[in-house]
Amino acid sequence: MTALLVRRVIRLLVVCLGVSLVTFSILHASGDPVSLVMPEAPEADRVVLRQALGLDDPLAIQFLRFFGNVATGNFGNSFFHRTPALSLVLERMPTTLTLTMLAMALALAVAVPVGIYSAVRRNSLVDHVATVAVFLGQSMPVFWTGIMLILLFAVQWRLLPVSGWESWSAVVLPAITLGTFSAPLLLRIVRSSMLEVVNLDYVRTARAKGVSEWMVILRHALKNAALPLVTVAGLQFGLLLGGAVITESVFAVPGVGRLIVSSIRQLDFPVVQAAVFFLAMIIVGVNFVVDMLYIYLNPQIRVR
Amino acid sequence: MAVGTLPQESVGLAAAAPPARERSRAWKKLVRNPMALAGGVILLVVVGAALVAPWVAPHDPAKQSLIRRFSPPVWAAGGHSAHVLGTDQVGRDILSRIIHGARLSLLVGVSAVVVSLLLGVALGLLSGYVGGRVDTVIMTVVDVTLSFPQLLLALAFVAALGPSLVTIIVVLGLTGWERYARVVRAEVLALREKDFIEAARALGLGSTRTLVRHVLPNTFSSIIVLSTLQVAQAILQEAALSFLGVGSGRTYPTWGQMIALGRDFVTVAWWLPTFPGLAILMTVLAINLVGDRLRDALDPRIS
Numbered sequence: 001m002t003a004l005l006v007r008r009v010i011r012l013l014v015v016c017l018g019v020s021l022v023t024f025s026i027l028h029a030s031g032d033p034v035s036l037v038m039p040e041a042p043e044a045d046r047v048v049l050r051q052a053l054g055l056d057d058p059l060a061i062q063f064l065r066f067f068g069n070v071a072t073g074n075f076g077n078s079f080f081h082r083t084p085a086l087s088l089v090l091e092r093m094p095t096t097l098t099l100t101m102l103a104m105a106l107a108l109a110v111a112v113p114v115g116i117y118s119a120v121r122r123n124s125l126v127d128h129v130a131t132v133a134v135f136l137g138q139s140m141p142v143f144w145t146g147i148m149l150i151l152l153f154a155v156q157w158r159l160l161p162v163s164g165w166e167s168w169s170a171v172v173l174p175a176i177t178l179g180t181f182s183a184p185l186l187l188r189i190v191r192s193s194m195l196e197v198v199n200l201d202y203v204r205t206a207r208a209k210g211v212s213e214w215m216v217i218l219r220h221a222l223k224n225a226a227l228p229l230v231t232v233a234g235l236q237f238g239l240l241l242g243g244a245v246i247t248e249s250v251f252a253v254p255g256v257g258r259l260i261v262s263s264i265r266q267l268d269f270p271v272v273q274a275a276v277f278f279l280a281m282i283i284v285g286v287n288f289v290v291d292m293l294y295i296y297l298n299p300q301i302r303v304r
Numbered sequence: 305m306a307v308g309t310l311p312q313e314s315v316g317l318a319a320a321a322p323p324a325r326e327r328s329r330a331w332k333k334l335v336r337n338p339m340a341l342a343g344g345v346i347l348l349v350v351v352g353a354a355l356v357a358p359w360v361a362p363h364d365p366a367k368q369s370l371i372r373r374f375s376p377p378v379w380a381a382g383g384h385s386a387h388v389l390g391t392d393q394v395g396r397d398i399l400s401r402i403i404h405g406a407r408l409s410l411l412v413g414v415s416a417v418v419v420s421l422l423l424g425v426a427l428g429l430l431s432g433y434v435g436g437r438v439d440t441v442i443m444t445v446v447d448v449t450l451s452f453p454q455l456l457l458a459l460a461f462v463a464a465l466g467p468s469l470v471t472i473i474v475v476l477g478l479t480g481w482e483r484y485a486r487v488v489r490a491e492v493l494a495l496r497e498k499d500f501i502e503a504a505r506a507l508g509l510g511s512t513r514t515l516v517r518h519v520l521p522n523t524f525s526s527i528i529v530l531s532t533l534q535v536a537q538a539i540l541q542e543a544a545l546s547f548l549g550v551g552s553g554r555t556y557p558t559w560g561q562m563i564a565l566g567r568d569f570v571t572v573a574w575w576l577p578t579f580p581g582l583a584i585l586m587t588v589l590a591i592n593l594v595g596d597r598l599r600d601a602l603d604p605r606i607s
């Protein structure tokens with residue numbers, strides 16, 4: 001068990017190193033960073049800036065310096081706002097996390113009960129409708145879902161605002177949009193993992209003991225179906241953050257996603273790097289926790 | 305399309321490939337399924353439209369007309385019979401733009417998947433067959449790739465490298481390979497201990513030959529199923545990139561870019577974002593339906 005933990009922690013550190021290497025290469029993929037900072041400067045000024053920024057050093061040295069800076073949270077100043085890139089990201093983080101959490105909660109609130117029901121009552125009306133909905137949901141571009149919701153709820157029925165984040169009513173549509181993006185896969189996982197356990201011996205034994213049907217499902221079956229759900233919900237987090245970037249753009253939500261898109265348009269790479277790195281770290285963290293949870297929940301691994 | 309490559313590739317794979325009879329059985333299962341058939345028909349229509357776009361599109365997709373701006377679809381009040389799905393803010397015909405848009409969507413979708421497939425399958429084979437340090441390194445790279453929101457990474461790199469068709473294809477390909485690597489690796493690990501692989505090795509076949517002629521063909525079913533689903537994903541990703549403004553340029557219409565323009569006029573012209581989105585939905589849905597049934601059809605355990 002301890003050896004396993006140590007190996008996981010080492011892997012975590014190596015992945016962090018890899019993530020910063022990829023983030024580092026974003027700026028260098030853009031060609032000459034100096035021409036981004038001062039596009040019209042004469043060559044003499046460029047040389048000075050290049051030296052000041054350390055862009056003359058070998059790439060390996062530059063990366064080590066970048067890694068050191070990243071470890072202390074220093075991504076440099078935004079080319080556009082002239083303030084530290086990381087604080088721009090951190091200011092907008094709560095908005096994005098709120099949106100993501102709400103969407104995840106909505107998705108789970110729909111996917112878990114419907115998934116359980118369609119697994120237990122296979123081929124029922126609910127099961128068929130759910131299957132069709134899953135296919136449709138997985139084939140819809142998330143930004144289009146958002147615009148269609150705007151058309152219905154904001155333009156046609158005038159129930160909710162078209163965009164923004166100021167009031168609770170403005171939060172509803174973005175959360176639903178992002179929720180429909182993640183619910184189909186979750187529903188699929190709940191349904192298939194429930195299908196796998198509902199006919200196992202121990203579930204049958206519980207039934208034979210005279211435990212009521214829904215009690216059997218909730219107490220005995222669900223416990224084991226939860227394992228794949230935990231893993232997928234963790235992996236979904238990365239997808240959700242990617243979806244949040246688009247959703248925020250559709251609804252003009254002032255979060256990290258919108259910051260990234262506007263920074264990319266302005267070629268403001270320090271902000272892009274800070275945001276990409278920070279989101280990746282959240283995903284790495286969530287996956288690590290999920291990994292640990294998996295080890296804890298799965299008795300087969302725990303014993304070894 | 306993917307199915308068509310099967311017979312040709314399996315020539316000479318005596319020991320490994322499932323018998324032809326089984327494959328034709330799978331094909332029959334696929335055709336008999338109404339959902340898969342519907343998906344296949346839609347897909348044929350989309351591919352056909354993409355191929356002959358200049359000849360079937362009623363108008364030039366770039367032709368503007370100031371007097372025909374914001375013309376609604378033909379069945380709505382004020383609709384014009386020349387523009388079945390209406391016109392946009394500069395009077396361009398929406399239907400023609402959707403038909404032309406199919407070209408880029410399919411081109412990017414399929415090409416990006418080819419890039420991921422080549423890279424992912426090669427690395428997956430290597431990882432599973434060689435094992436040891438090679439496996440550790442490749443799987444660490446997979447872990448790193450999985451740590452980023454795929455779309456975000458694509459967005460950042462396409463913007464950094466400068467948006468162009470080739471950049472988008474390569475970047476989407478490079479952000480989508482890890483699924484192939486993982487699937488192929490898992491299959492190779494399971495296959496490695498099988499008797500016929502042992503036999504091939506015992507007969508003195510080199511590693512490369514064993515891998516390519518005997519291990520690889522046995523991963524085809526998984527690769528085909530994965531590829532259909534990946535094409536669907538790549539089309540959605542391309543649309544998202546276009547929507548966010550780092551598409552392959554302004555010259556040729558793409559569905560994502562049409563929706564992005566439609567977002568700005570959502571209060572005055574509902575048809576602008578609606579129809580290109582339906583085009584994406586139908587295409588991706590069709591591919592998903594075919595891919596899903598293909599999985600069932602190729603799985604010998606489901607009869």
